[in-house]
Amino acid sequence: MVLLARPCGADLLRNAAKVDATLEALCHHARIPPSHKPNRRGGYVTLPAGCGFGGGRTCPGSYANTAHNAPLVQAVLDNPAIQRVARYVNAGLQAYFPKLHLFYCNLLACILGDNPEIAQMFEGCCYSACHLNLHNASTVDHEDWYNILFGMCAVYSSGHFDHTRSGHFIAWSLGVVTQFPPACALYVPSACITHANTPIAGHEMCSSIAFFMSAGLARWYQNGYMSDKEYKERASVEQVQAWNASRAKLWEVGLELLQCD
Template identity: 35%
Template sequence: MSIYAPRLFARYQKCKDDLLDWRKMRWNFESSVFAACTWNFGRAVTRPHRDFGNLAAGWCPVTALGDYDPDLGGHIILWELRLIIRFPPGSTIFIPSAIVTHSNTPIRSHEKRHSFTQFTSGSLFRWVANRNMTDDEFLRHASPEQKAQRDKAAGTRWEDGLSYFSTLDELESLYSR
């Protein structure tokens, strides 16, 4: 993530740092910017879904594990992008799981497919933006200027989210040195 989306990575890192400054918290993995993780064991086949609680413009790394034939099943499907991607055990993909419907194809009955997913809830980013308060608490205590600034930001949230993604030109110039 730090290589392909450095601004998005920095946003996650700042959220993590702000949360750790606010309270002495124990992070799942010290070197990860993601606040939470999920392990799925057994057959780990998902139906089409979006993870609405995650940061809308954020990424979610998904790692496939297990013992299955990746030519016959376990592919990840990104529905709006109309992509079916071969996803062998040991592979990791970063997807915007809150805005792209995703699932994976079934595996054979004798096979095992596990997954490991990391994510950060959008509510943690809101908590940090609200100076460690819920939305309701923030609105009760915010000045008129702070409320106006928040309303203005809400109108450009989509563009703001896109600004954290790198373009191919930016990555090329960054890594061609």
């Protein structure tokens, strides 16, 4: 399932120009160390924001940037044009997947309530984190397996490129190829669908903001605010059996949350 949301109205399109300028300025001013290697999604520069759990963390926390880049990323998050994009993708998820949206909202509220040192990325947005993908963000085939399996990630397209010739979104698992114009948002279950987008021309610019919810946060909450390892070490045999049974039925939970009725 892939859903493309197109903005309506001149005001939203004017906002898109501000987003383009903000992300391009971040690309220009961010310092990428010489040791930087292409990420597994492609050779472009990406900077994280928000919070998650996994990758060696012992508890949920904010994604880290360098001392130079951190205030630049925060300035992007504080930008009204970027905040409007966050509310836009939040409204889209609420409109098309209301049960999943409520699940995200409740999960994020519980995580932030249990970890007051973590700041919410955007007010009025149910997603816990995003990646700021800069300037030439064309990706190779990949799945985002750290995200919630049945979740819908939102990707906002930004930049100046001919969307009829480049920047197409491909969902290989579904056999879907679609144009992905600037100033549009796309919703995709990125953890279970192999996806990519086609390269742009050398003179073009394509950035994006990928909003997501870490699966680790859901596991942390479901375990009573502890990791899988800690929970299984503390749990009784019966509790572990119930835990395994609930994990085996997660696909049923996901299907229910994706229904609109």
